[in-house]
Amino acid sequence: MQTPTPGAGLVELDLNTPRRFYAGGARILAFRGLPAPDGFDGRRPEDWLASTTRLFAEGGDGLTRLRGGALLADALAEDPAWWLGEAHVEQHGADPGILVKLLDAGERLPVHSHPDRGFAAAHLDCAHGKTEAWLVVDAEPGARVWLGFREALTVEELTDLVAAQDERLLAALNEVPVERGDAVLVPAGQPHAIGAGVLVVELQEPTDFSVMLEHERFGLEPEHAWLGLARELALRSVDRGPLSPRRLLSLRTRWDVAPGAGITPALPDEASPYFRAEVLDSRGGSVEAAAGFSVLVVVDGAGTLAAASAASLPVRAGQVVLAPYAAGALTLSGPVVALRASPATAVPPATHPGPSTEGAAPGP
Numbered sequence: 505m506q507t508p509t510p511g512a513g514l515v516e517l518d519l520n521t522p523r524r525f526y527a528g529g530a531r532i533l534a535f536r537g538l539p540a541p542d543g544f545d546g547r548r549p550e551d552w553l554a555s556t557t558r559l560f561a562e563g564g565d566g567l568t569r570l571r572g573g574a575l576l577a578d579a580l581a582e583d584p585a586w587w588l589g590e591a592h593v594e595q596h597g598a599d600p601g602i603l604v605k606l607l608d609a610g611e612r613l614p615v616h617s618h619p620d621r622g623f624a625a626a627h628l629d630c631a632h633g634k635t636e637a638w639l640v641v642d643a644e645p646g647a648r649v650w651l652g653f654r655e656a657l658t659v660e661e662l663t664d665l666v667a668a669q670d671e672r673l674l675a676a677l678n679e680v681p682v683e684r685g686d687a688v689l690v691p692a693g694q695p696h697a698i699g700a701g702v703l704v705v706e707l708q709e710p711t712d713f714s715v716m717l718e719h720e721r722f723g724l725e726p727e728h729a730w731l732g733l734a735r736e737l738a739l740r741s742v743d744r745g746p747l748s749p750r751r752l753l754s755l756r757t758r759w760d761v762a763p764g765a766g767i768t769p770a771l772p773d774e775a776s777p778y779f780r781a782e783v784l785d786s787r788g789g790s791v792e793a794a795a796g797f798s799v800l801v802v803v804d805g806a807g808t809l810a811a812a813s814a815a816s817l818p819v820r821a822g823q824v825v826l827a828p829y830a831a832g833a834l835t836l837s838g839p840v841v842a843l844r845a846s847p848a849t850a851v852p853p854a855t856h857p858g859p860s861t862e863g864a865a866p867g868p
């Protein structure tokens with residue numbers, strides 16, 4: 505095991521909200537406790553956290569800059585083992601393997617899907633597809649998300665639905681009511697949409713490959729909608745279903761079921777090849793988490809985050825902290841809840857299954 509470097513610090517992450525084609529962003533500002541910047545255009549629905557990924561289109565922004573001005577991607581390339589740990593670097597080089605976002609759906613997002621690793625390797629020259637997951641931290645009453653076709657579609661039926669560009673596409677998906685505390689895993693290939701009024705911490709493979717099944721009403725060009733591929737080929741990446749009620753249940757869990765439970769998993773085990781999400785809950789006493797490159801989003805309370813090799817950092821709800829591997833083990837104290845997102849390799853899984861498995865579905 506690599507020894508963490510003495511003096512290594514925790515890194516607070518500032519707002520990083522590239523302009524997008526859909527509305528949102530006010531909930532991100534409110535969550536982070538920030539005033540709206542001058543000229544806020546209401547089209548800043550995503551805060552890209554510890555990002556080494558660029559938007560596929562729309563100007564190609566998205567990269568995280570550290571407070572000193574350097575791009576995180578450059579810092580990782582310069583000293584990958586310091587940031588990511590040698591075990592991660594041996595497997596993945598300087599690629600963190602994860603992208604984390606705050607996402608505020610100011611309007612319903614278009615129905616879209618993301619290719620899996622096999623499709624991305626074959627057609628997009630990339631080792632990552634995009635499995636993603638949502639940890640709901642705020643939702644208006646009645647808020648909903650949509651995931652997977654309820655009934656199996658033939659290629660022709662999918663093609664016709666997409667060509668029509670009307671409400672039937674959304675109506676063909678499973679509708680899922682959500683509230684704060686819900687967690688949903690979205691496997692690559694599954695069509696999905698997030699409804700208006702939902703703020704999530706989103707974990708994903710580090711790409712921006714989206715097949716925009718619904719695009720006309722959002723003013724997206726076909727070139728953007730189909731990832732620069734022929735429509736027929738792009739549609740081959742879509743899971744035509746069905747996503748059964750039982751399968752849907754297996755993709756859902758709750759992240760906040762046990763106040764003060766310490767460290768608990770926040771996603772179904774099926775997420776583990778892609779990323780890891782844990783709840784660090786110190787409302788019942790301080791918790792200590794293993795060293796690992798990770799993004800911590802504080803979602804409740806105020807207290808301190810200490811690293812074995814760094815000075816304590818006061819933390820409060822709305823704050824986002826990047827922990828380098830070299831910072832060492834983390835200790836969260838005070839009545840605080842943080843969601844911790846890590847690459848698949850960086851942190852051993854939480855061994856305390858805790859009550860967070862209550863209400864979770866049986867395996868698929």
Ligand SMILES: [Zn+2]
Nearest residue numbers: 616618636696
């Ligand atoms: Zn998506």
